[in-house]
Amino acid sequence: MVKIAEETRFELQRHRMLKAAATCFNQKGYSGTSLKDVANHLGLTDAALYYYVRNKEELVYQCYLRGAELGKEAMDRGRGEGTNGFGQALLYIRYHVEVMVGERGPVAIMSEIPSLKKPHRDEILKVSRQHSIEFEKVLTRGIEDGSIGECNVRMTGNAIMGAINWIPKWFHGDAETAQTVLAEFPQLLTRCLLPVGRCDGD
């Protein structure tokens, strides 16, 4: 008989665990992170984690799933609030960056997808691909409504998402930098979407 209150407690603790795990994975790498490291962050014993997760593989999976959900949420908000393709892209990027550097993070870099077990791997890959597709739709819409310049949406999507997904590599949690990132990144990344004439450079 699981009561609401207990479900909440469980979920709270599980959520703390996922954030701790993401922190560890980003800071110490996957192989450098033992379950004990994650548990220590929570003031627990490694064995306690098995109450929340079947094994380490599932911990990684849940971490990644959480990251994917946060990304999707940012995408949904951006698409919902933007009034044209460019606006949707800008807002999505803003919200996603907010997640990456804000209190809701950290989000674990998905470097170990290939070593997930097939069902988990398939699910993460599916949701990642879907995310890319959604973003490409936004870009396509922007091109059609004229708010975004002609471009290869696949490559543009890859580039922008790469820049976002890489953030945990160099951002280490100080609030000041977070402000800078939030102020600069969305504008920066959407500049390459502007419908200005091309320039062949030097």
Added chain:
Amino acid sequence: MVKIAEETRFELQRHRMLKAAATCFNQKGYSGTSLKDVANHLGLTDAALYYYVRNKEELVYQCYLRGAELGKEAMDRGRGEGTNGFGQALLYIRYHVEVMVGERGPVAIMSEIPSLKKPHRDEILKVSRQHSIEFEKVLTRGIEDGSIGECNVRMTGNAIMGAINWIPKWFHGDAETAQTVLAEFPQLLTRCLLPVGRCDGD
């Protein structure tokens, strides 16, 4: 008595090993890659790798070092050949992307830097930071000579390098895509450097 011919043979094999390792790490993740996997790529036995490398940690280190060297080479070429800041940035990006998708690659994503032993980790971090600094210098020069628009060079550098470093996440070696990447990425990424008026978006 190590003769030139043997040094070459050793170096050739070692180099093949590093490429095989980078391939495995990118495809299967770090934890999903055993020394046996890498050895299999070379038609060797796992134990044979120990002739080239003290242990797995050093294999990762050498992989990363090689990636860093290729990046530096691209930077040097770009800086040497470009005639202004924008040109240097564009050429650097072109050369680096060329490495990422071309025959000289693959380059392993550096997801396990934190689990390297301190001396190795320090060296990789040092060379990575130096790389960032060099790129920021290029951007600064471009801003000064007017070829690049005002921007936060730190963030701009982070964004562009993130997009490049993320390439192995979605590029899986087919020649056709490689062509597309080469054709699109440099132009795409340098668009956000153009000295056009800002746009506050939607």
Added chain:
DNA sequence: CAAAAATTTTAATCTTGATTAAAATAATGC
């Protein structure tokens, strides 16, 4: 071709951290 050096394999061992089961503790419902 014979000797020496270089490279690889075979066949163990070793290590580390994941995992498990049972016991202990804490929280909750009545």
Added chain:
DNA sequence: GCATTATTTTAATCAAGATTAAAATTTTTG
């Protein structure tokens, strides 16, 4: 407060893959 359920710990065990040493093979040299 007691019984029940939820959560955590203690104390082992386990497994997988890294590592090693010695032997075998291949390559090079003279």
